[in-house]
Amino acid sequence: MNKPGYKWIALSCTTIGALFSVLSASTLMIALPVIMKDLNAGMGIIMWTIMGYMFSLTILVPSIGRIADMFGRKKLYVSGFSLFTIASLFCALSSTGTELLIFRMVQSVGASLMIANSTAIITDAFPKGELGKALGVNSMVVSVAAVIGPILGGFLINFGWRNIFYINIPIGIFGTFWAAISLREMKDTNVDEKFDFSGTFTFTFGLLSLLLALTLGGFTKWLNKPVILLFSIAMLLIAAFIYIENHKEYPMLDMRLLKTRLLAFAYASTLLNGIARGAVTFLLIFYFEGDKGIDPITAGILLSPFAIAMMAVSPVSGWICDKYGARILSSAGLLVSALGLIGFMKISTTSSMGTLVLCMIITGIGSGMFFSPNTSAIMSNVPADKRGIAAGVRTMFNNAGMVLSIAISMAIISTSIPPDAMQSLFVHSHVSSASIASNQFIRGLRTAFTISFFFSLFAALISYLRGPAPNWNSQSVS
Template sequence: MTKDNYKWIALSCTTIGALFSVLSGSTLMIALPVIMKDLNASMSVVTWTLMGYMLAMTILVPSIGRMADMVGRKKLYVSGFAIFTFASLLCAMSHTGMQLLIYRMVQAVGGSLMVANSTAIVADAFSKKELGKALGINSMIISIASIAGPILGGFLITIGWRSIFYINIPIGIIGTLWAAFQLKESSVLSDNKKFDLKGTLTFTAGMLALLVALSFGGFVGWINITVIGLIIASIILLWMFVRIENSTEEPMLDLRLLKTRVLAFAYASNLLNGIARGAVTFLLIFYFQGIKGIDPIVAGMLLAPFAISMMIVSPISGYLSDKYGARILSSVGLLVSAFGLLGMMFITADTSTAELVIWMLIMGFGSGMFFSPNTSAIMGMVPANKRGVAAGVRTMATNAGNVLSIAISMAIISSSISPEAMQALFVGTQVGSEGIAIGQFVSGLRIAFTISFIFSVIAAIISYMRGSEPEWKEEAA
């Protein structure tokens, strides 16, 4: 097998994994009301079925990235595919909401193993000059899955919600076998096989405390004693983590990644873009169902313009970043997203769906311009034996931004909507404005979109302020 053939095979393996995991999440969103009713599950269990998966992915990915640099990406990626597939079978056979939640956490382990390694596998296979194009194709497939998910979910619900998980099994078996037989193990692995257990434990505990606090803050209020206690605990634990990493020979997270200007600013813009974009689709689902009275499945489909414009732009921006660099493309992409958010800031109860579609297309266009070049810049700046950690930190930054974005939005929206209506809208069991103070709700949406706009502009400025490429010592060889 030539290197030229292998790079496309590697991309096909990671693309199947991306398609697999995104489809699973977006189809599940549509099915939650049916699952809640059928399993007689509580609101908290249903909420954690979504949020718990996101939190687990955020926490696990950096540690898995470090493990991949030590033991190899192929082993962990194939294992992740197999675990995700097996967990899908368990989810399909769940008899209670708690069982489903537990099995979704098992899925999150498999998903983390795939996500943490997929970008690094592509970076290993492609030269730096072609990396943007490859990552752009990967982003395009993810966008297609985002469009297809709600439509497929709506169709599968008519068969039965368990079919949403059963359909994962043949895809998972094919993907696992394809990756197992076709992927090669990277020859550039970290020489030191010592695992940083202290750093991993303090990081996991600190991030868990922080993300749980941010998640609950939007629901129970920011001055709740538990939320405050968790935030204080997270600050202490993450401070300890930094101290440990700076004194460890082979740390879980090489903090030199954050000391290099170009990487630090690329990661920061990733985090800020997550905060700006993370809650937008979440808020629009509320708006379409609660204000416009649109059916949950149709509301999910109305979010397709985001993904459609991302799907078109991602491979183009990836290709252009290989030729002209990531700095300008990423920064302009964030400004285009900010322009879309500027339009959303003037939303009213009477805003037409057509107008919202235009703003969504603009935001998706900007996101497509940002993601592929920014990811290519991060992966192209690190030596081969640091790619697992680099990819893990990028994913963590994005997910942490998304969680924070949803938490901020929940805090704003909760002041204008009754808890019962919020819960019903959250799982799609309410259509219409009963229990919603429409004027306050729309005002809350405007504030949330204004905050997103500000974060997007800051992200664009930081993205533009990157420095020169880092110089690594012996690892660069």
């Protein structure tokens, strides 16, 4: 039994972890142009410090979720906190873009350990009727970090970009010790179960091949031999994974998670929303700092309305979800996000800041309406011994969507503007609004936002079509 008050202690531990990881990502995002210039790094290295990190999360989190279901969540969560902290120190000491990329990948392992366990820890600690509220509070803190991060990053750049990693260290030390002291295992571990090495291998390398093929295809040509080869490898390994998981006594991924209609459609809407929303912040940073020539701290402030709106709505949507369910609320949130994206589809070099702020607020409200209820719907409809992998699969789909969003958007931008002009634009070499390069960039932005809009509409439809709660006592599919 949970002791009174433990649920709030568990929420505080996971919330610090969420604050930690999101703050690190949002401060880094705003500093990318400065880092690129200081380390004399190419556009490819800088892009992969973001995309490689999300690649790693996408691939590792489901496997880690399964390990957590078998051996417990606390040890893995605390280990992730400490590893992320140590990696932050090495990121700060990086002298080349390649070194920074390597240590960011180490960071991603620590982040995977935290992210795969945080939602499951909250679900273990809170009763079903309060889960939406708890996840709403967690989402609200994530939004606070998203607000603070770009502004803090813009401020810290004045003292050197390395400080955006140094600031992680005291937060990480405190969070590691607080989690180690306060958290406890709330469920029996399944140490007698065998770990699914063959399923994990085929899943990991199959998904890696697929994401690499989609990314390379977007940046180069879809009919290149490496892209075709990667797609072929991905199809073979994913087919082998499905076969293995359907015949394993203890599979890495219980296929009922994807065969059950409610969960399958909740996961699918997560993926589609990631594609719709994943690149929006990145594109706006590109627009503010590059095309408009705005300094980093001002750009960070201009990005805050999105996160402020999400921060305000998330706990309210979690509370409403506990009372009335997730289906209508999540679907309506995606439609509201689509409404905000309509405004971005008309972006130009002369767009007023008031219009852009309004679009960010609308999109943020929609995101706040979607995330907490959708996550609650997933986590409250799986057995306790499947919560780790259920949370991991949700994170996998969300991050896969974000990776694809950035890859698609950058592929569109790169076909709209010459590479040298794009690199100059990205590192604050301001391109005049009257120039051909700037006009081409704006056309690319509009196309990217239009694609995001249609993905958001599709996500709303899929979210609305989710089915009834699954019956886990039956082997039949709901």
